[in-house]
Amino acid sequence: MKEIKGLLKTHPAVFSVGRDYQIMVPVKEKCIMWVEVDGVRYYDSSNGINRSETPVHRMMLPMAVLDKAKKYTLGYRKIINRKPYFPELEDEVCVDYGFRPIESENINIYHISDTHNLIKSPVEAGKYFDNKGEALDLLVLNGDIPDHSGTVENFDTVYEIVSRLTQGGIPTVFSRGNHDLRGLCAEAFADYTPSDKGASYYTLRVGPIWAILLDCGEDKPDTNAEYGGTIDCHSFRLAQTDFLKKVIENAKDEYEADGVKYKLVISHVPFSHKLEPPFDIEPEIYTEWCKLLGESVKPDLMISGHLHRCFTAMPGSGFDTYGQPCPVIVGSTLIRPNKEKDIDEGFVGCALTLEKKSAKVVFNKNDGTISGEEAISL
Numbered sequence: 001m002k003e004i005k006g007l008l009k010t011h012p013a014v015f016s017v018g019r020d021y022q023i024m025v026p027v028k029e030k031c032i033m034w035v036e037v038d039g040v041r042y043y044d045s046s047n048g049i050n051r052s053e054t055p056v057h058r059m060m061l062p063m064a065v066l067d068k069a070k071k072y073t074l075g076y077r078k079i080i081n082r083k084p085y086f087p088e089l090e091d092e093v094c095v096d097y098g099f100r101p102i103e104s105e106n107i108n109i110y111h112i113s114d115t116h117n118l119i120k121s122p123v124e125a126g127k128y129f130d131n132k133g134e135a136l137d138l139l140v141l142n143g144d145i146p147d148h149s150g151t152v153e154n155f156d157t158v159y160e161i162v163s164r165l166t167q168g169g170i171p172t173v174f175s176r177g178n179h180d181l182r183g184l185c186a187e188a189f190a191d192y193t194p195s196d197k198g199a200s201y202y203t204l205r206v207g208p209i210w211a212i213l214l215d216c217g218e219d220k221p222d223t224n225a226e227y228g229g230t231i232d233c234h235s236f237r238l239a240q241t242d243f244l245k246k247v248i249e250n251a252k253d254e255y256e257a258d259g260v261k262y263k264l265v266i267s268h269v270p271f272s273h274k275l276e277p278p279f280d281i282e283p284e285i286y287t288e289w290c291k292l293l294g295e296s297v298k299p300d301l302m303i304s305g306h307l308h309r310c311f312t313a314m315p316g317s318g319f320d321t322y323g324q325p326c327p328v329i330v331g332s333t334l335i336r337p338n339k340e341k342d343i344d345e346g347f348v349g350c351a352l353t354l355e356k357k358s359a360k361v362v363f364n365k366n367d368g369t370i371s372g373e374e375a376i377s378l
């Protein structure tokens with residue numbers, strides 16, 4: 001693996017958000033940071049000020065710029081003393097990275113969710129395409145990657161997994177899971193992860209893929225004792241109904257835009273399915289989301305995690321409670337007996353290949369065994 005240099009804790013993650021990339025990287029010490037492409041620098045700045053007081057840097061640039069250049073230079077200067085006048089910084093350090101946008105006919109995607117802070121076995125499983133001698137084109141991290149948001153260091157799990165599987169060189173899609181809403185850093189989650197101006201739900205384009213991220217938030221009613229009154233997800237979900245309607249109004253620039261070949265729904269919780277109490281929340285909202293998606297967006301696939309199981313479900317199947325708008329893939333199983341923290345006994349993720357009008361789905365365990373394989377017509 002390429003060496004991780006200097007103040008970087010990991011290789012950068014190139015997250016896809018909207019029509020931009022957000023290149024994010026956690027650092028060991030305070031520094032200002034930028035990404036340079038074709039002689040143009042894109043700084044991590046806030047209202048004109050280069051940021052240094054952050055454990056995770058974020059540089060934003062148009063997707064088209066990096067897709068064309070296929071390489072970028074990450075640069076930083078360590079802070080010695082950021083005094084109000086004549087602040088002192090060390091000299092520049094620059095690290096070059098290659099980048100491969102999605103341009104292949106067949107698109108290899110690896111889906112990981114619910115790793116709950118574990119890294120080793122999810123990364124081993126995520127090397128599925130590498131081990132076959134094929135290239136991974138897109139990584140999807142679909143929620144509950146850290147076990148909770150209790151400390152800033154928990155977010156390192158996200159960056160470790162992305163770093164080891166992409167080495168800063170391919171795009172990643174990231175969505176939030178219900179456990180991510182828990183702990184002291186949950187309210188500032190968007191500071192440490194990709195977001196659309198702070199929102200954890202948005203649409204994105206990556207190559208010929210258009211995707212909509214929907215965020216169900218917590219998995220029980222806001223009044224559940226486990227939350228102690230700290231959760232307001234009902235209004236958050238209602239806001240996403242409005243968001244979905246606006247996306248549909250703007251279809252020509254969204255899923256009907258030039259070059260869109262695949263339409264994906266990415267949601268940690270497979271919201272088209274009613275779970276057992278107390279998880280049987282929001283039947284009206286989830287039914288409306290399914291209806292809006294099914295009648296207007298007509299997605300090809302929905303990709304979810306949350307259930308710690310791996311399977312596919314077609315519309316009209318026993319899994320379809322609220323009017324599934326498309327086939328659903330639930331694709332990750334963490335094998336952790338007795339819920340003991342830090343015991344990693346294996347992970348099953350989902351390798352997904354989009355090829356013309358079909359999706360090849362493989363559920364593979366980190367030890368190389370295949371637990372399921374099927375093809376879905378799109």
Ligand SMILES: [Fe+2]
Pocket residue numbers: 114143144177178179268305306307
């Ligand atoms: Fe979950």
